[in-house]
Amino acid sequence: MDGIFGWLGEHGAHQDLIKHMGQAACLSPEGLLHAHSSQMLGVAGCSRLGKAEIHVENGLAAALYGRPRFLDDGLAFIARDQNPAMAVAHGWLRFGEKLPTLMQGNFAFAVLEPLKKKAFLALDRVGAERLCYAKHGGQLVFGSSVQSVAAHAAVGRVIDPQAIYDYLYFHTIPAPRSLYQGVRKLLPGQTLTLKNGQVSTGFYWQADYTPVDAGFDPLRRDFRKVLEQAVRDADAPATAAFLSGGTDSSTIVGALTAARGAPVDTFSIGFDADGFDEMEYARCAAERYGSRSHEYYLKPADIVTAIPIIAREYDEPFGNDSAVPTWFCAKTAREAGFENMFAGDGGDEIFGGNARYAKQRLFEAYAHLPAVLRRGLIEPLANLPGLSDRFPLSKLKSYVAQAKVGLPLRLESYNFLHRTPLDQIFAADFIRAVDPSSTDAALSEVYDRTSSDHYINRLMHLDLKFTLADNDLRKVGTMTEAAGIEVHYPLLDDRLVAFANHLPVDYKVRGQKLRWFFKEALDDLLPEKIINKTKHGFGLPFGVWSTQYAPLGDIVGDSLSDFKKRGLIQPAYLDHMLAMQRGQHASYYGVMIWVVMMLEQWLTANEH
Template sequence: MIRGFIDFDILEQPSNLTACAPGEPLTFRGLHLEHDHSARAAVNERTLLVLLGEPRIRDAVLAARVADLGWKEVLPALCSQPEALLGKLGGRFALLWIDFGQRSLGLASDRFNTFNFCYAREGGRLSFSDRADGVPALRREINRQAVFDYFYFHTIPAPGTIFQGIRRLEPGSFLIGNAQGSQLHAWWIPHFEESAKADFEQSAHSFKDLIRNAVERELDGSPVGAFLSGGTDSSTVVGMLGRSGNPVTAYSIGFEAEGYDEMEYAKIAAKHFGVRHTPYYITSDDLVANIPRVAASYDQPFGNSSVLPAYLCAKLAHDDGLVKMFAGDGGDELFGGNTRYAKQRIFGYYDRVPGLLKGALLEPVLTGTPLGKLPLMRKAASYVEQASTPLPDRNALYNLILRLGIDNVFEKDFLGTIDTGAPLDLQRRVWQGIDAHSLINRMLGFDWRFTLADNDLPKVVGSTQLAGMNVIFPLLDDELLDFSLKLPPEYKLKGLKLRWFFKEALKDFLPSEIIVKKKQGFGLPFGHWLLKHAGLQKLAHESLDLLVDQRILRKPFVDALFSKHLPAFPGYYGEMVWISMMLGQWIAGQTTPEASSLIGRDR
């Protein structure tokens, strides 16, 4: 952990500044800084520089120097140009620097925010930490808007946090703060080149080499673990590990529920690549035992339901004495593997319909007359409604709380203090900032932010940290990322075929059963289990009752959710119970008075 604050009004440059050692705070007039063993610090005559994580060095000259001399000797010479250093680093890292000559503070996050900074500005003081709940702000209050954003996204995306006045850096960005104020800058904006053609054989060969290199550079002969769901991504990573000769154990979570379990495919992959396999079937008792701890471990509410399986996988590896875990996240978002990409392409076909036909016939008849409500016409009307709504606004048509009805879900007083359009405004801003032309690449760029940086990666990073493990994401290796930016769009979504290039390039590597399987992942059968397990019901009821007491959720909605909706559609309504429960458990797990007594009044 790293945390501290600068008071620019009284900040002074010490005459004999030396970098603080891990665990020893650096404190003098106008500055307090503390960091742990995972950070490296260096200083020159006017600048203090702190590097977090284990970055991959992308600059050949710098890489050679660090390999020869080590970071301890090289880092002091880099203090004078911290912003230039950002472009030379890759992987998981964050950077902090204090320029005493300019009386300024810099904070920077990596491309996907796997290491990040949160900060708060209070007059002439700027406080910061790598956790939202670690920022030493003078006041810390729960933000009502962030609570609504959590229900909308099932997490709280950057730049917001759960706390009023505390912000999180966005992926690939940096902040410069001084006495006059703070400015945010993007140091990395992905550019999709969108080549029309590519040599498939050469591309496939390079692709496999890049994955192999990304895996093997993280190996030193020590035993490692790997997540193995049985999908193409995790199976590819496990396969490369197995072929490397390094000792590896693959860990898989199964569910005794139809439509959720894919242990069969995980076993196929483990056998195919000859790796040790440790399967574990999660139970309702596992959820009751671990939900409170997992929820409280995050720096803000986190509602991705696969966080529990991820944590239990990582805990198995830790209990086996391992310290490093490989994950397959990123393949879908780099190479076009999510089913919604094909679905949105189908809606994109509507753009080819002549405007006169759409405006004078299809839309008025199907969406504006009783004809569109007839059984045979409902699908056509639904298609026209969705297709005529542009992205990213179209995503709101599928949003859980919007479909349930926010006036039905939330208390009127709560809704009166928040902007219900803010989540979509953020999505529109991100969508407009994507440097791509094709629909598939724009959707990928969008998911790099909301699916990867704000959701899936925090899930894996947070769950492995809680289990005492370090996680590696080889499919998000910078060279592989650069490679994906240059692939033709049709290689990612060929017609309606998802991740066409990925599967074609690896069809002689992966088992055929995994190439053709449907995507599942580590999703929980939570709603189905909730109907049958008394302990889980008690935990869920207590959690949602807390949100009713705080006048966030309406009691009639919660009562109907448990008594009517959940029994009828446990998969769908179970998700609403889950995200509500995880918020309630996060609040219950907080120790500060500000967090435990939420937001009963308008601030």
């Protein structure tokens, strides 16, 4: 993967250490490099995609990864005339810690002042890029990759058991934790300052959900203007677009087609499996916009091909199985000669498109019923002896049980690690080494930190962190980069995010209608069939295919067999999952089987 990395501290900067850190992250740092042992400084970067820059001047070093827009005219000129890293260095000298507020777009940067023993790190507002760090003694080490930071002699690779637990709970390792003890990850919109030997973090930006007082028509005009600008600013030569047939990807293709006044090349993935293929919607959008459509139908053998690629390319275990279709879609585009792709990620999380937003409205309504009705009628009825486990009272019992759990923890009611007692899942030594409550605490911290009291805004703020920054953007960014594609997210343009955040709540979710404003405002752009379609996603029929395609089933069996030897999960629990997956619950249990399989695949591929 591409990125930047470096350190400030006691360890003299030298070429061997820089090369070691680069190789650990699958980087070759020979493109951009600076080391100065007398100042105890090392910075480096490598970019096949042209997103990494470093600049060293007058005892100050700046390392930048990404495509920021500078809001200050002087810095914007330096970025265009010289290079963006120089703009960061000059911006630091002029504005200090205010600098990231004057930058938009995707970026991660580090500024080092070795003579002052001072450093400053910053990450973009949505976490499109990533920046990791470790503070050990007199060392501050940073890098785009967890692996590059851990490769520094002062840090090391000691796996954190809590990170393994977090991975099995979230199917990724959410920031700020990383796989390794002592290595942390910046949160979206966060900065880190090293001063007087002490590290402190803070947020230079947080989502503002204060609703605007404006009517539909002016908001619609503003929205279409901001959307058009975001698409135009992100467009680049040799750019194609993902097209799943969902609302977001179709919007991006439609807006890009309108901006160019010419057809767009689109790339879509299909599945020859009941309940998974959405190619009809992708074709609907492609026909509507006159796109040059490229289709690839994923086969079980493709999953076998993708598994080692995923294990190699991610710098930590990653368990979202839609990395597979993302990889093949990006790979197909690169083979067709494209270097850039538009992705539609972010629309659900800023405009109110996730089904759970409407579902939680039903649960939240329960608390507003009169107590006498809840306690005197509904709850006794839901718990009638001998009948509460039979339909329809079983449904009522489940509803009441979930409604009595507060948000955001109610969202995890169906999490595998809540459905079975932990001592039946994990080995006793592993349970003693972790804090299971830390996952709930992490969710609650982000939910409660929202600058809004409304649960829908709070849910969207939660999803900006856990669904987008920790999961979907990692999935898409890593797989496109592995294919040699640079990805752009027009719906996550800072201006568009700010616009969406200020919409009134009922413009986002109106009753049970998701993305009400978004769909109404784009009714002339989006095909009616796509506006009214049921949300599906980019799911993978892994659970079904692994029982039907022997080579894939063999990988599953071998991976789980090897994983049993690690002594983390009870063998009986893994056997139970496999048995259930072979029945009518193939897709449900296939999720956890994939997660465990990819953990074993990653550990095997990355053991040092």
